[in-house]
Amino acid sequence: MNSSEVLIKARGLTKRYNHLLAVDHIDFDVRGGECVGFLGPNGAGKTTTVRMIYCFLPVTEGELTVAGMDVKTQEREIKRLIGVSPQEDNLDPDFTVIRNLQVYARYFDIPKEESSKRAMELLKFFSLEEKKDASISELSGGMKRRLIIARALINQPRILLLDEPTTGLDPQGRHIVWDEIRALRKQGVTIILTTHYMDEAEALCDRIFVVDNGKIIQTGIPKEMIKQYAGEDVLETEFDEAMVQALKRELPDAEVEVYGDQVRVYAKQHGTFEQIIKRYPNKTMTIRNANLEDVFLKLTGRKLRE
């Protein structure tokens, strides 16, 4: 397979629930082997978009093809190519860990011996071998999440859809999942993930689509977007009118923005803030690298709605 081949193509893709426009005429392409992220707040339309890709939700308007096949007419063929890790835990509590994988394999017509072999390989890859015969209720949140991703891989999909893969996990669980997603990327699986965590998009994605109110408001490579929209360094301090004026005066090239009771200053050059910190020793100021959250705030002009 040519890795630059467009695997998923959306043109004017729209989803309407009664009067709510959940996805509003979006266009995007995903190429084979890419890891792309849909980044946005809750209710932005990320999950709805993913659900249309795996033919769970019918498209209201527009065009959406997966591997050249239309989601409106070739549902079964498309679903065969895709592995889905949904946002909510829908593992089958009536079965053990390994049976969850084997029973799921049956829905894909995978023969018994082959499915047992794949199930063991996946449990090994996700370090769940010891929990093979455990019931689902015995698993931790992180283990459940990894089992869901393992289940999504049972049909050896070309495309893996990860809908908020780390939401609700503790930091340790999150990093394990991240490592596994990176390993899958290396194996050439095309990955689409949704997240509202900026660091997650930054850590995992080749390309991101920033979505808000059903629209893609920006597309790009995380590093370049950060450079373009937020610069290099960010200074954070508590809001104080005199301070804001002083910062604007002293740093004419930097951008000063106020978000509620916080002030953020974005600088294009590394090291811009070193003098300032020394000049105001009794103020609490933090200097850090610019990240995607800054990009998001700049683009949407407000805090994340959680």
Place this chain on the structure above:
Amino acid sequence: MSNWLPKLTYRVWLVWRRNLEVFRKTLFVNFLPALLEPILYLAAFGLGFGALLGSSTLPGYNESYIQFIAPGLIAIAVMYGSFFECTYASFVRMYFQKTFDAIIATPVSVEEVIAGELLWGATRAAINGTIVLAVVAAVGVFSKPLVTTPFAILVPIVAFFGGLMFSSIAMCFTASAKTIDFFNFPTFLFITPMFLVSNTFFPLAVAHSKPLEAVALAVFPLTHVVDMTRALMSGNIGSLAGLNSTAMWILAIVWVAIVTLVFFVLAIHQMKKKLIK
């Protein structure tokens, strides 16, 4: 119209097999109550209540009280098995476990998931009906014979199709249920009245009311299942609303076939509407 007819493939059986596998894992909890309940009913109503009636036979039926209620107990087990499977149990799988959502992400379609659930409901009804038939036959060895014709071997077939009918009706309630408590309505307003007045515990003819008999035939699905089961066990389908036994048979088969078909299609259509927005 073509939109209404579900497109089904062999994948229906993959969903059915999932449920069968879970059932087999919990065989003990599933079997024991099904086995004990009819024994309790036969003891309380047949031996206890029946003793009040002495050796007199029931109007319209040349049989004693315990012989009369035995087929009713089988049909009730069929109704309960399928109705509760496709209301409470299906709702738990759909709403709490999200099992349907998980399966729909595979090449199995939503129509096939629901059809698999309905066929499983019918299978549970057939299993329950067969268990009760065996219990009834065994009890009959010690009291009056409760199975008197070899056609009783066909009871599981009536149980399966009767179960498919109750499953389909049940799934329509599931499609309109917003919470699990909603099932109190069909349980107490539909299932319980049927349980009591569908030729189960007393012959409808004793009320000397042709309208009541007509209503029982027209709107209570259980009446037909009870009558057919009784006919297969004792050779007498009885007579309601002035119909002879041939007419009773034809009405029962046609009625169950039409209602099953209508509700089977409706259940799949309504569930699809509920699951896919």
